[in-house]
Amino acid sequence: MPLRRSLSALIAGLLLAQCAPAQAESIVRLPAAKIxxxxxxxxxxxxxxxGCFWGVExxxxxxxxxISVESGYHGGSxxxxxxxxxxxxxSGHAEAVRIVYDPSQVSYGTLLRVLFSVIADPTLKNRQGPDVGPQYRAAIVPVDAxxxxxxxxxxxxxxSGRFFDKPVVVPIESYKRFYRAEAYHQDFMxxxxxxxxxxxxxxxxxxxxRKLYPQLTNPTPAP
Incomplete structure (x- = not known):
């Protein structure tokens, strides 16, 4: 979320939180990855x-x-x-996160399942939630074959499962280089x-x- 808009977003967010119970914009219980x-x-x-890396992280x-998550930028120079x-x-960058994980406890497919179930709407192009622009695009960036x-x-x-009312448009992008974001963005949430x-x-x-996948939820956040 641009810090230049932080004051107006803060006011709007507080008003929305007071007026109605907050809910995630897109909650879809997706199946486990077959492959x-x-x-x-x-x-x-x-x-x-x-989208905004605060919530993704x-x-x-x-x-x-x-094991760890850090906010950063991917796609540009x-x-x-x-x-x-x-x-x-x-800039060409998307706000992104780099996740270090233990494959014996959580698989790559499970991370994708979480991403599209509760974090990002894969039917939106160059936007998520209130944030608009290619820097807020949802994207998958594989680091290997x-x-x-x-x-x-x-x-x-x-x-094929038709879990969404609109076409899934999220891209798979080629890995370039991940750049760690400024310190004040880390662990922001x-x-x-x-x-x-x-x-x-x-x-x-x-x-x-926590509601959809309690078995996947760790009450203590990773650093």
Missing amino acids: DPAVNAKRATAILAG GVFSHVKGV AATAKYELTHDGT TQRRVATAYLAQIR RRNPRHGYIVRWDAPKLAAL
Whole structure:
């Protein structure tokens, strides 16, 4: 969320939170991935985008098997991997997260299931929630051939299952380089639980994770 809009978003979020019970914008109980091979490693990395990285990081930090999550930028160059250059949508970057996880506890397919069940609406192009622009696009960024295979199959699976009223348009993007975001963006949801944007748009996503997939939820967030 652009910090230049933070005051207005805070006011709007607080008003919305007071007027009606907050709920996640898109909650869909999706099936487990049919193609999701085991990975023989103690650690693996996933890069995913699903709108403002505050909530994406915050929700994934509560998924069992996730070791760490960090907010950052993917898709553009090193020169434009800065918040003030990304928020206007011309940098090529998407707000994204880098997830380090234990494949013996949580699979890549499960991470995709969580992403599209409670975090991001895969039918939206270049927007999520109140945020509009290519920097807020949902995207899958496989880091190897196995992840690309799982991602391709899972998108086909949820398309054929007709879980959404509109076409699934989320892209699979080629990995370039992930750039860690500024320190004040890291762990933002945990550090600012009463922020208006978090209250309105992100806390409901975490609540949805706990409701839909309690077996996947870790009450203590990963760092």
